[in-house]
C-alpha cells in the first residue's frame with residue numbers, strides 16, 4: 001500500500017537518480033546529529049594528518065573506507081533512534097532502551113575498529 005506522500009516506484013536511470021537524491025536527503029538529516037559532525041570532522045583531520053605525516057595512499061584509502069563505514073553505521077543508528085522516538089516518544093520502554101543501546105554498541109564497535117586500524121598504521 002502506498003500512502004499519499006510516498007513517491008511512486010521508479011526504474012532504470014530514474015531509479016538511480018531518485019536513490020541519489022534520497023541519499024542526499026539522508027546526509028542532510030544526519031548532519032543534524034552532533035555525533036556525526038564530530039566524527040566527520042575528526043575523520044577529515046586524521047586524513048589530513050596522515051597525508052602530512054607521509055602515510056601511503058593504501059593506508060589513507062583504508063582509513064577512508066572505515067570512515068565511510070562509520071558514517072553508514074551512524075546513519076543506521078540515527079534511523080533506529082528516529083523510529084524508536086516515534087514509537088516511544090515520552091515513556092520508558094524496554095524495546096526502546098534495547099534498540100538504542102544496541103545502536104550505540106554498533107557505533108562504539110566501529111570506532112574501536114578504526115582505532116585498531118590507526119594503531120596498526122602507526123606501529124607498522
Ligand SMILES: Nc1ncnc2c1ncn2[C@@H]1O[C@H](COP(=O)(O)OP(=O)(O)OP(=O)(O)O)[C@@H](O)[C@H]1O
Nearest residue numbers: 033035081088090091092093094096097100101104
Ligand atoms: N524511550 C526510552 N525508553 C527507555 N530507554 C531509553 C529511551 N530513550 C532513550 N533511552 C536510553 O537512553 C540512552 C540515551 O538515549 P538517547 O536518545 O539520548 O540516545 P543516544 O544514544 O545518546 O543518541 P544521540 O546522542 O545520538 O541522540 C539510550 O541508549 C537508552 O539506553
